[in-house]
Amino acid sequence: MKTVNEMRLDFRSRPENEALARMVISAFMMPVNPTLEQLGDVKTAVSEAVTNAIVHGYRDRKGLVRMRAWLQEDGELLIEVCDKGCGIENVAQARQPFFTTMEGSERSGMGFTVMESFMDSVDVVSQVDNGTIVRMRKRLTPALCLMRDA
């Protein structure tokens, strides 16, 4: 499928950048006139993935989080959130509702469940000590104005 727009954002693993990532992904979606529902779904999923990269991937250490996004001709939005942090030992287990490795820090273990229920698909690729990539897709309404190649 043809990509009509794409972006990449690298930012330091600091909590204030969770809002930055939400704002950037919202701005990226704007030209295709998403519904408030779609906008909210995507912002929430991005917030979960970015927070995970910061609190789990880098465990509040200094590192870079990368968010990439592609908008396809058919209105499909693809988002990747990557970190070069500690990685996930058992991805299937990590994706279970209520599973968390940070019980004491008041995490509820709902992040992946929220991403899965707000996006059409979520894929996780992770390697211990090498980092994690979360890939998410969501079908938006194709906007004719974007269909012409820039």
Next chain:
Amino acid sequence: MLNYEKRDGTVYVRLDGELDHRRAGEIRAELDGLIADPSVKRLVFDLNGLEFMDSSGIGMMIGRYKLMKNRGGSVAVMPGGRRVERIMELSGLYEIIEKMA
């Protein structure tokens, strides 16, 4: 800065703006100072003014629920908008925390 009111042993907290991991940490710090007062028996979260919440908000509320329960107190929630409520329902929080009408 927390928007709250203390009345007859109850602390009412009106949450607003975006409740993410960063904000949850700030709320936690401020709120725990407030509810450290032993005369506080009940904590009520009003989610009506929330524009955004992710799972960090769930963790923050569960944490305060545990604190209050440990000393015989209670926690209740006044529901927010549709999106916030979707996360509340997804997490099953209302199975342990009272939902006010």
